[in-house]
Amino acid sequence: FFSVIGGLLLLELNRVLRPGGLFVWSATPVYQTLEEDVEIWKQMSALTKQMCWDLVTIKNDTLNKVGAAFFRKTTSNECYEQREQSQPPMCKDDDDPNAAWYVPLQACMHKLPAAETERGAKWPDAWPQRLEKAPYWLNN
Template sequence: MTKLTKAMCWELIAVNKDKVNKVGVAVYQKPISSECYEGRPQNDPPLCIESNDPNVAWKVPLQTCMHKVPIAAEVRRSKWPEEWSSRVEKAPYWLLTSHIGVYGKLALEDFTADFEHWKRVVNKSYMNGLWINWSNVRNVMDMRAIYGGFAAALREMKTWVMNVVSVDSPDTLPIIYERKLFGIYHDWCESFSTYPRSYDLLHADHLFSKIKKKWNMMDLIAEVDRILRPEGKLIVRDTVEIIDEVENILRSIYWEVRLTYSKDKDGLLCVQKSMWMPVEVEIITYAIA
């Protein structure tokens, strides 16, 4: 281990061993520049080639190479982020003004507009108009997070929010992490890696309409039913057509519709999962023989 860490330019900071159980602990520190990499007698493990993107993180095979330490001011991970809680409201330092954001504006304007939008929606609508007792809400999932604005708007609440970034959407997960929020990549055509009935509230902003273009929407609703606890809430923002379709399906499995609202082509739906379970049906074999 020591030989390998030296080859990787990691510095040994401390070594300690417990006198009772004899378990040892070693603490290593990664270098803050690439000077050591370039001065090694052997390039082993080698440095990654320039085209190897260190920011790609979804279904990427492991490679035996190291990326150079970023030093340019505009490059991600070149300096420490802002302290909490100011960092949750500020755009990352590496979010360039020349970049175009997810919603079509310049990146910084896009980020700010998204945060202001969700603060307004949460404070003026979600906190008072959906008949949700937020004191009972602990685990929340934003099923289609963009910049993490919905989670940021809930930062004063005693909630834990999982931000899910769809794998076929722009890669905004680094921005979510920079805000010190939780997040993960996921393909909603697959099951989400969590125990059943783990979440108190699910939030889906124009997710169902995107899924319907690729897969059967019923599969996603079944997954929602699996991971939401009984009497948990689902908030759906989508087109009016999708809202109507989702509402009809959830009514068929006896979910309680708390609120439905539409304006122009968009709609809002808030539903509560019920305690209902299918009744076991006895099959009479002679009747179908």
């Protein structure tokens, strides 16, 4: 599912996920051994590796045996710069990663914000403090 159309849906998820953020995938390819599920798992594993995501763990529920894979997005651009394959490609520098309305999905990855002042470079304050404090990038 996530690997179709060049991984477009997973690349969009990568765009909105914070550096170091977690993605939990609970689907039959995580815990089933049917040929189709195994192939989907291979494709998903290859794509997440190319996207510099780490597979943190796979957990199976002891009661119903349903599994979930936990992936963590990279926290720096270093992995992107050292990839042997440049697929999926990096987005062009003038492509705004914060654009959300009326923007077609792109099959590319944005560089992570490097400067502390860039939107998305820092995690928001913890709850409940963040309820009363504007995000740092809105204070400009």
